[in-house]
Amino acid sequence: MNPLLPRYGESTLADLLPSLGAHLGLPGAEDVLDLPDAERYLLVLIDGLGRDLVDDYARHAPFLAGLDGRTITSGVPSTTATSITSLGTGLAPGAHGIAGYSFWYPAAGQVLQTLRWPADIDGLDVQPQLTCLERLERAGVRTSTIAPAHFSGSGLTVAALRGPAFLPVTDEADGDRRVDLAVQAATAGERTLGYFYERQLDHAGHVRGVGSKLWLQELERADALVARVRDAVPPDVRLVITGDHGMVNVPRSQRIVAEDEPGLLADVTALAGEGRLRQLMTGRPGAVAGRWRDRLGDRAWVRTRDEAVEEGWFGAVSPRLAGRFGDVLVAMADDGAVMSRALAREFQLVGMHGSLTQAELEVPLLFA
Template identity: 55%
Template sequence: MTPLAGPVYPAADQVTLPRYHHGSLCDVLPAIGARLGLGGADPLGLPAGDRWVLVLVDGLGQLQLADHADHAPYLASLLRGEGNHPPVDGFTSGLPSTTVTSLTSLGTGLVPGRHGIIGYSARHPRTGAFLNMLTWEGEDDPVSLQPHPTRLQAFADAGIAVGMVAPARFEGSGLTRVALDGPRFHPIHDERDEDGRVAAILDAATAGPRSVVYAYERELDHTGHARGVDSGEWRHQLRRIDAMLERVREELPDDVRMVITGDHGMVDIPEEHRLVVEDVAALQGDVELVAGEGRFRQLYTAPGCADAVADRWRRELGPYALVRSRAEAIAEGWYGEVDPEVLPRYGDVVVAMLADWAVMTRTLPGELALVGMHGSLTAAEMYVPLVVD
């Protein structure tokens, strides 16, 4: 593929820490709010505007977009600075670089250590059981674990017309409630209905003199998980999404600003680089629960055993992972400021996989079929585009 001309991008496996408060997903809605006159600072340098469309393309990493620029001419042109506003350089997701954490940071304007949605799965802070923070199975009150109001709700309370355009199944879901509560929901019943989706975005964007629309596209991520980023199917989805976004821009009124971003990048993991916890004796002892993602494991250990577990995992994984205690990860800024009630949700030991390696577990069999994965702090996963047109 033809690399994107312009900025020099880092090696995909370079360690990249989140740029909280300086250029990460938690800064987007505060920046838009500042432009809408709601106070606060704009750390992103967005242009003036009273009507905004914010599109999040699940799985759209900046390095993958740069590598496949010829399949996304519209987005690539915006990354080159050919749109109405220059892109935000060095923009990152939070950590872990995964959907539930990213969407909650986007929607609340908070770092992960404050909103507490710390990854795909974790230990339930009340019951100690395994908790899936994407589906919220077994938890009837997700908002009790993320009680902070969303920025979208604050916009609505200020009299701004706020809309959300997303698949119908997400209306009222646990993740929507904790991350994106507040907008008028515009359900997409058939995700193949591009005309309907574009019309819904236009309708929501023109609902008032001041408006904010959040629109969500998920097929790139699903295809990357199933087929990999290095697949014809993934490139097909990128071409489709690029053309749809260009169409949205063309049909929106000129005074509407369109912001496009992603929630994480993705890395294809070869079979020979997948370690299975149950097959490696050194990875098992004193670990009571394995959660998180294959690229970013949260390990909950027996009392008093965290240091020993961390030492064994470091020896076993060597240069293929960064293994940190909870305190070490916090001190290095992985999660931003961490509230006391969120602190015990993080693993006693956290394991960020490097290069194209992953740690799998048979307790989560659905993950074993994934090709593309994300969650860690490599540049390929952490950098996401933020472009304005």
């Protein structure tokens, strides 16, 4: 089995905002996704909503399952930090450099954990290129972000989504307030783009697993919330709904603990990424990759950085950013994961993502 490779420039999350921008007067933008025309859009991103999950659990998401749309993919790794940055910048991971949930950041000589961003590292330094949202603002489009209040000014928000007015959500259970904010964002001007972020489905999948009672409840809640938003915003506002990655359940019997495997961590100086796509830093990538291939066989796609770049995992990789990606990458092909005792919190996860399987990479692109 071969990895599913994103078609950057044709059908990935990085292509979504430029394609919307083509309808909103963004200079140089082209719609490669054949999106419905409008002058006011509300982009809804449901964290953890894979394409397969909409199909497999359609009776729990009747509104979403009934919409027209198509399938696109995230980039690699198929994880929130990388996907959100591709979405916000319109760039493939190799061009924006947010190389995973955690990644080696050479400028600081450390692994940067994106969801617990260090206070002494500026998101603008990590990702200095203009976001697509900034470019839309300069083109006269009113842009807004609707997200949890504590995301405002965070390192990841600055790196990935800077530019829009930030409309804070202080209580994510307050659906009425979130619908009101969606209407505010959608009607802020004659040309608008609102970004509406919903994260509870992903959390439920991580802690209880895809298909669990909690996960199904969150899918039903997200489906109902999007339907309410559609009813509340004016008819000329076009809703575009997508996800940032899918998810797979990882049985405990399928977890490989790196420290318990003789020789696997030899010559490895740092671990980054996540269980489904572990990134290894080493001065001997050929030898390390060989040992991991011998141990995992066809359970994983093991590549050196050069091999992954040549295959197109990250899109064109800037030489300035190449060192952020693992010297060796271990992407799981089955339902396993590579764990580390140094990352004890990850042992609590049931659902995971990050690799290049269809279940993790493919996300819906729906229109309402």
